[in-house]
Amino acid sequence: MNIEITPQTLVGSVNAVASKSHAHRLLIAAALSKRPAEVSIRTTSQDIEATRACLKQLKAGIPVLDCGESGSTLRFLLPVIMALKEEAIFLGSGRLPQRPISPLKEEMEAHGCSFSNKHRTKGTAQEICHIKGRLQGGLFTLPGNVSSQYITGLLFALPLLEKDSWIQITSPLESRSYVDLTLDVLKNFQIDIYTEEKEGLLTFKVKGRQQYIPPENLEAEGDWSNMAFWVAAGVLSKESGIIGRGVNLKSIQGDRAILSLTRRMGGEIQEKGDSFLALARPLHGIHIDASAIPDLVPILSVMAAAAKGTTCIHHAERLRIKESDRLAAMYDCLSRVGVDLAEQPGGLTIRGGSPIKGGRVSGYNDHRIVMAMAIASVVSEGPIIIEGAEAVNKSYPGFWDDFKYLGGEYREL
Incomplete structure (x- = not known):
């Protein structure tokens, strides 16, 4: 699609x-x-x-x-x-x-x-x-x-x-x-x-011959890896921001770091109960060690493209063996929409602040690449065409429904 x-x-x-x-x-x-x-x-x-x-x-x-x-x-x-x-x-x-x-x-x-x-x-x-x-x-x-x-x-x-x-x-x-x-x-x-x-x-x-004994209540937490895309959309948008509900604000999930990284870039995050509010603020470039949060690199790259100054993402070598080579994929996608960036063996250097112009990109059959480029449209000057947009089904089948609910506009080609 x-x-x-x-x-x-x-x-x-x-x-x-x-x-x-x-x-x-x-x-x-x-x-x-x-x-x-x-x-x-x-x-x-x-x-x-x-x-x-x-x-x-x-x-x-x-x-x-x-x-x-x-x-x-x-x-x-x-x-x-x-x-x-x-x-x-x-x-x-x-x-x-x-x-x-x-x-x-x-x-x-x-x-x-x-x-x-x-x-x-x-x-x-x-x-x-x-x-x-x-x-x-x-x-x-x-x-x-x-x-x-x-x-x-x-x-x-x-x-x-x-x-x-x-x-x-x-x-x-x-x-x-x-x-x-x-x-x-x-x-x-x-x-x-x-x-x-x-x-x-x-x-x-690890002792052997142990037995798994389940607790009474077993419920999967809300996902910070995918919620990161809405955090980014909130701080990149020009109006009243985005509220994310149903998350554990003290979760062990490493990708909860999207909150602290967003704040480091200048974004505003308000937290309450099991929710947060991400508010639009001018962003600036930072240095990011991605060794602990590799899945956040695609959306952080989009945020970096919209931020003033230079963002350096390093220690991200493992991204080359994900669903796609995510460093190469993000370099290609962002280059095609006018972003000034360079690819290194273990990361990306993104010189942000220039307009994102829109264009046609491949989704690389990778859910995180597709979702990152969808959020890039928030600050794009022109339409973005994404090939293979159905890749979101790998982790977030309802992504396009939520995108539309929040005001996003798209059409199938």
Whole structure:
């Protein structure tokens, strides 16, 4: 679906969609529980449905897990499934079969699993790996700068094993808030993980033969990763701002940092209860370390384009292996609408303050690229055409409905 957006100020209130980061974790923990547990998820998405569908395969003798395009689903469930099964097949679509699973793969191989790939297909899905051998406990070593999702997958799996285990992180842990979110969910399911930090490096000690025991109430939080787009729309709009409802203002979610980053850029955020108000204010450029908040880079790049002065985004190397190469994608999209910026191996330098002129851009089959460029229309001088606008379904199927409700105007081409 290609759409043409007519520049309009956005104003009003919007309800948060469910955090897929939180929902993935709650669904997995609930599925591993000894007694039935019901998870309340206010909205769903392609990624959440991928995890839900894969967990139904727990009852199969040889599970065939179609992870769709969800990297979280794949990386979380690789060790979890092999803690329970002797054999499993993992499938994926889009860029997922090409996205890395190392060094998790090598650690699992060192602990009883063998990987192969016969390149089978099922509809649009391609085989990612065929694994044989039950995962065994022991010492796992992983770098902290590759993917926190590998650590999360092991933290879910290792309590199920017979032996005790240790996860040793060999370099400072980036995206630590995602691991903290995992630990919080595990704690609520009465899983004990001992965390030791020495000279900036973490070791997680995990006793085997634990049981997942669910709490009474399980509800996925509102999603800060997607609410960030409305924070940006509020501070970029020219009228009375945008109210976001249904969020935890003290959430462990790392992307709650959109509030502090917006304030650093000069925006005004008012907080009350489970809501915030984002108000239009002149923005200025800042330096942003994206190591802990990679998913915010697309929308922060749009905010930087509208801000006076230069914004430098660095430590964002991992964005090159997301649904798209997000650094290259944002460089291309913003260049096409007249923004002055430069791309580096690990980031972007954006010289803001000049008008955004409008133009035609690719959505790169990436939900966050599409939503970022939709918000860019708020400060654009001319229409923005986005190719592949349906990519929002991956995390936020109702995005275009909310965009229109807040005053946005678009038409399908």
